[in-house]
Amino acid sequence: MINQESIDKFRLELPVFEKNIRAFEAGEIDRNTLKGITGGFGSYAQKEGGYMLRLRLPGGRVSKDTLKFIVDKIKEHQIDLLKLTTCQTIQLHNLSADSVITLIRDALDFGIFTKGGGGDNPRNVMVSxxxxxxxxxFFDVYPYAKAAGEYLIDRMPSLHMPRKLKVGFSNSPENEVHATFRDLGFVARENGTFSVYCAGGLGPNPKLGVHIADGVCPDEVSLYVSAMIRLFTTYGNYDSRAKARTRYLQDTLGEEALRSHFLAFLEEARKEETPWPIEPIATITKSGCGSLSEDLALNRRVKAQKQDGLYTVSYHPVGGRLTAEKPAELFQAIQNLEAVELRLSPDGTIYIINLTADEVPAVLNVTSDGAQNLFETSVCCIASPICQHGLRNSYQLLTACVERLRKEQFADGVLPQMHISGCPSSCGTHQAGAIGFAGHSKKVNGKMESAFKLFVNGCANASELRLGTDAAVILETVIPEFLAALGRKISADGSTFAEWYPTHPEKFIALANEYADKAE
Structure with a gap:
């Protein structure tokens, strides 16, 4: 559990947050000054007015009580936009100054930390x-991630890091949380131990993580987190924010020295610290009842759990954006269902878990407005015009592509899940996708126009790990037609993108170049 001392320390900092929000509203400080202060509280001013607040939800878990808290606050503050983030959190957008000040206090009273949601702090610890x-x-990694998250919150008041720190835990090689290229990542192994990676990251100068060790005892996860903090604060770049992420340590130290320093700091941590306690793994005691109809058994949104007779329903709002009404609809559907909770995925999917066969149809019905196929589960950041740094509107591009491609009625899988970032920072994880786009510009007839840089062949799966490579720069208005042409080409071969691309990379590049030359 997060100790009371950490809660009390954060509560004492809140007047600083309010004071600076009020100063910004009065025009006494500028946006950049405000960002340097309020980011550490999990809040930023939006580019075109209003504020956002990022709720820290360890491992992306949302209990019914937490969902009800969010529903109540949406109503109280008339919140009209919620964004599911690639760090398994929920962002509340378009808030007034009064609302963001009240919400940050109410969240803390409820038990939700926003501390560290931004700024030079450890972010929300991610979990498959x-x-x-x-x-x-291989095994349930959540208890170990929870311990790591609590340890980081406990350490946060005393930390002064060069930049943010992202930690992820993967329960299998599927690696949905990108643990192998986070600042620090733990990947479960069949023998009940972890493999550990560090100093990876997306964005400018992307890097896969450095493999530190195998056979890591799960009870020592906090000591590995401590070693990473020691490494980062000792060798991280405090002079240049552009080079202050952990992945730049691979350039300055080299892989072998980085690994050696990490292991030396680990030994220091073992001598000086007691591992953070691990709570026992919770047992799901709910029993299944009923059976799925043939149609439901084949539904792509219904997944059988390892618990006999229990199921999960997936719901992916396009672009990871929730309407103001949807949380209330979800709560209404699950409030009386035993042991049911929500899990947030880094790609913007919500999983509603621990359902019996008899409970599945109603949940499917309330989530029927989401993505209809793999392509429509594509990922995008909040982007311009909300994000201060957003160059392009990634959500606008995604919705334009979805609208265009629904007309083609391609078979599921013909086009893959895309990852779209509004700028090179990769908040939409564009370098991790089979197809990715990053906000860019392109000169047409002497005028700079809205465009995106195309990336291809990224893969997060630990067994095929690779970063996508840039292939072309295409005008935003042309991209939907490029994807339609790509889909037609793959459909003509009776294939899917996953099967087609490995044997036809030259055809993909030729098509990308063809559309890169189009002006509209």
């Missing part, structure tokens, strides 16, 4: 969303 219920997992 179906940890504990996934049939193919």
């Amino acid at each position: 969303p179906l940890s504990g219920i996934e049939p193919s997992e």
Whole structure:
């Protein structure tokens, strides 16, 4: 559990947050000054007015009580936009100054930390969303991630890091949380131990993580987190924010020295610290009842859990954006269902877990407005015009592509899940996708126009790990037609993108170049 001392320390900092929000509203400080202060509280001013607040939800878990808290606050503050993030959190958008000040206090009173949601702090610790219920997992990694998250919150008041720190735990090689290229990542192994990676990251100068060790005892996860903090604060770049992420340590130290320093700091941590306690793995005691109809058994949104007779329903709102009404609809559907909770995925999917066969149809019905196929589960960041740094509107591009491609009625899988970032920072994880786009510009007839840089062949699966490579720069208005042409080409071969691309990369590049030359 998060100790009371950490809660009290954060509460004492809140007047600083309010004072600076009020100063910004009065025009006494500028946006950049405000960002340097309020980011550490999990809040930023939006580019075109209003504020956002990022709720820290360890491992992306949302209990019924937490969902009800969110529903109540949406109503109280008339919140009209919620964004599911690639760090398994929920962002509340378009808030007034009064609302963001009240919400940050109310969240803390409820038990939700926003501290560290931004700024030079440890972010929300990420966990494979179906940890504990996934049939193919090696083991449930959530208790260890929870311990790491609590340890980081406990350490946060005394930390002064060069930049943010992202930690992830994967329960299998599927690696949905990108643990192998986070600042620090733990990947479960069949023998009940972890492999550990560090100093990876997406964005400018992307890097896969450095493999530190195998056979890591899960009870020592906090000591490995401590070693990473020691490494980062000792060798991280405090002079240049552009080079202050852990992945730049691979350039300055080299892989071998980085690994050596990490292990030396680990030994220091073992001598000086007691491992953070690990809570026992919770047992799901709910029993299944009923059986799925043939149609439901074949439904792509219904997954069988490793618990006999229990199921998960997936719901992916396009672009990971929730309407103001949807949380209330979800709560209404699950409030009286035993042991049911929500899990947030880094790609913007919500999983509703621990359902019996008899409970599945109603949940499917309330979530029927989401993505209809793999392509429509594509990922995007909040982007311009909300994000201060957003260059392009990634959500606008995604919705334009979805609208265009629904007309083609391609078979599921013909086009893959895309990852779209509004700028090179990769908040939409564009370098991790089979197809990715990053906000860019392109000169046409002497004028700079809205465009995106195309990336291809990224893969997060630990067994095929690779970063996508840039292939072309295409005008935003042309991209939907490029994807339609790509889909037609793959459909003509009776294939899917996953099967087609490995044997036709030259055809993909030729098509990309063809559309890169189009002006509209």
